[in-house]
Amino acid sequence: MFQFTKRISFILFVLSLATAFFINFNVNPTWVESQLQYQTYNNELGQLAFRASGQENVIEDLVPYSESPLRQSMLNIQQSKPSLSQQWVYKNTIEDVVLLKADFHFGIWSLLPALVAVVLCLMTREPLVALFCGIVIGAVMLGRFDITHEVFIPNIGTSSAASILILYLWLLGGLMGMWAKTGAAQAFANHMSQHYVKGPRSAKVVTWFLGLVFFQGGTMSTVLVGTTVKPIADKAGVSHEELSYVVDSTASPIASIIAFNAWPAYVQAFLFIPGVAFLATESDRVAFFFASIPFSFYAIFAVLGTLLLSLNITTFSGSPLKKAIKRVIETGELDAPNASPVSAKELHQSQVPDGYKAHRLEFILPLVSLIIIAIGSYFVTGSPQIHWAFSGALFLSIFMALAKGMALKEVLDGFGNGLKGVVVASVILMFALTIGVLSKQLGGGIYLVESLGEHIPYWCLPIILQLMTMLIAFSTGTSWGTYAIAFPLGLPLAWTIAQSQGLENPELFMMVCFATILNGSVYGDQCSPISDTTILSSMTTGCDLMDHVKSQIVPATYAASLAALLWTATVLFFA
Numbered sequence: 001m002f003q004f005t006k007r008i009s010f011i012l013f014v015l016s017l018a019t020a021f022f023i024n025f026n027v028n029p030t031w032v033e034s035q036l037q038y039q040t041y042n043n044e045l046g047q048l049a050f051r052a053s054g055q056e057n058v059i060e061d062l063v064p065y066s067e068s069p070l071r072q073s074m075l076n077i078q079q080s081k082p083s084l085s086q087q088w089v090y091k092n093t094i095e096d097v098v099l100l101k102a103d104f105h106f107g108i109w110s111l112l113p114a115l116v117a118v119v120l121c122l123m124t125r126e127p128l129v130a131l132f133c134g135i136v137i138g139a140v141m142l143g144r145f146d147i148t149h150e151v152f153i154p155n156i157g158t159s160s161a162a163s164i165l166i167l168y169l170w171l172l173g174g175l176m177g178m179w180a181k182t183g184a185a186q187a188f189a190n191h192m193s194q195h196y197v198k199g200p201r202s203a204k205v206v207t208w209f210l211g212l213v214f215f216q217g218g219t220m221s222t223v224l225v226g227t228t229v230k231p232i233a234d235k236a237g238v239s240h241e242e243l244s245y246v247v248d249s250t251a252s253p254i255a256s257i258i259a260f261n262a263w264p265a266y267v268q269a270f271l272f273i274p275g276v277a278f279l280a281t282e283s284d285r286v287a288f289f290f291a292s293i294p295f296s297f298y299a300i301f302a303v304l305g306t307l308l309l310s311l312n313i314t315t316f317s318g319s320p321l322k323k324a325i326k327r328v329i330e331t332g333e334l335d336a337p338n339a340s341p342v343s344a345k346e347l348h349q350s351q352v353p354d355g356y357k358a359h360r361l362e363f364i365l366p367l368v369s370l371i372i373i374a375i376g377s378y379f380v381t382g383s384p385q386i387h388w389a390f391s392g393a394l395f396l397s398i399f400m401a402l403a404k405g406m407a408l409k410e411v412l413d414g415f416g417n418g419l420k421g422v423v424v425a426s427v428i429l430m431f432a433l434t435i436g437v438l439s440k441q442l443g444g445g446i447y448l449v450e451s452l453g454e455h456i457p458y459w460c461l462p463i464i465l466q467l468m469t470m471l472i473a474f475s476t477g478t479s480w481g482t483y484a485i486a487f488p489l490g491l492p493l494a495w496t497i498a499q500s501q502g503l504e505n506p507e508l509f510m511m512v513c514f515a516t517i518l519n520g521s522v523y524g525d526q527c528s529p530i531s532d533t534t535i536l537s538s539m540t541t542g543c544d545l546m547d548h549v550k551s552q553i554v555p556a557t558y559a560a561s562l563a564a565l566l567w568t569a570t571v572l573f574f575a
Helices: 002-026 107-124 127-141 147-156 159-182 184-195 200-213 218-236 240-249 252-257 263-268 282-295 297-310 319-331 361-381 386-403 408-442 444-450 458-476 479-500 506-527 532-541 545-574
Strands: 030-037 040-042 048-052 055-058 086-090 097-105
Touching (some): 002 127, 097 444, 107 408, 107 444, 107 458, 127 147, 127 408, 159 184, 159 218, 159 361, 159 408, 184 361, 200 218, 200 297, 218 240, 218 532, 240 297, 240 319, 240 545, 252 297, 252 506, 263 282, 263 479, 282 506, 297 545, 319 545, 361 386, 408 444, 408 458, 408 479, 408 532, 444 458, 458 479, 458 545, 479 506, 506 532
Antiparallel strands (some): 030 097, 040 048, 048 055, 086 097
């Protein structure tokens, strides 16, 4: 059976590669006008300007929309790449200013690289190979045949890639390696087991509660919760599928509900619509975000679903999680027989030198310092400085080990083993980042949004936006990247439909549509095998990546389906 699957996977890759070559040489891309709206103003010098990422930007070379080569009527007759990539234009009046950009897509073929990567992940259970195949196909479609210099080096050389390497390879890997070398994680687990955690249920409840506490969301939450609870959960006999599901499903969903984090500040930048009073200013848009939270039905159900599982109520958990629970009860095995955990054995085996006595404070104090720095930096700078937090925790862990008499050689050995333990996961993250960039450049999200029309019934729009963002986020592995695509296109469409179809409560309708985009993106990000949070949830809990994906997608789909029904009912009866 395994050999047959390998053959089918190879045939799929070859056919997809041939298709990619055909597209590159024979299919002309469809160029699409994109309009980005910013709130503009006249600065002290009388210059037209806008603010982005806290910086003032002056708008120069403003031209009428009718003269721009980037308007859709010109792009329709264009057979080659436009001479400009973007241009500031005004439409009816000088105050009605937008940034025009020219994007392109290859129709449904734009989704091919991500689709191949996901399918091969499911078939082969080898995420590295699957992601590499998807990258190759995307590169060929874009005509970047020198994959090393035209794809990998440009993407690896970015600040995002450097951030991944520093944070997840050096800092996180080093910290986990130090905890393994000092025995701190095990000492903490023993203490918790003796005093607080008495079995699998209490271990999962602790995990769920920490997911609520670390509400910064995304990668930060998964890493903090995963590394904290793994030794406890392993000792209590919680399957790695259950643990990774609880960690992942209390990360981004919690961040979108308890939104005292970086999410509102990031998202509001995409919400400006000219003429819509309740979205006029940054404070208005942030207030709109918080007012929409009660409509985040998917996030609410996802969090409640993890709570039910934590209490051993498995009604909506799905068969993969039920099988994992049964396996642990019958065999004591935390992983499936054919599992290949993302993190290496170096992080889960005792490496304590002879004569060194571990203490739980060597786990607790670095963790507390990490949380204090992360939360404190958020209030001081407006964004949690994760690198500062993990650097502080790592150096404190090293200092405590040296102060207790551990030899420098042993410290360096622990640090090195930590790096070895997460190197595969870090490479997977780099590959996931690369294929996400390629998918965005191929315009898959643009194609999906363009397929929508303004004449669809208003009550259909929420579920359409939900499905669209689920697919975009699943294909790209990022919720925040999906927001940048979907909000500037989806919300103006929602406002147009609300006005043209004469809705009595257009603001409520906009809130529901906003929530569907926000939550649909979170679902796609959670369930995608090429998502950073999915990969990190697997890495920090020691779970097989595809086992995590398969076990999480069932309860997540239950939550998404129920949310879709409630969104539709809300706009039908109240909009």
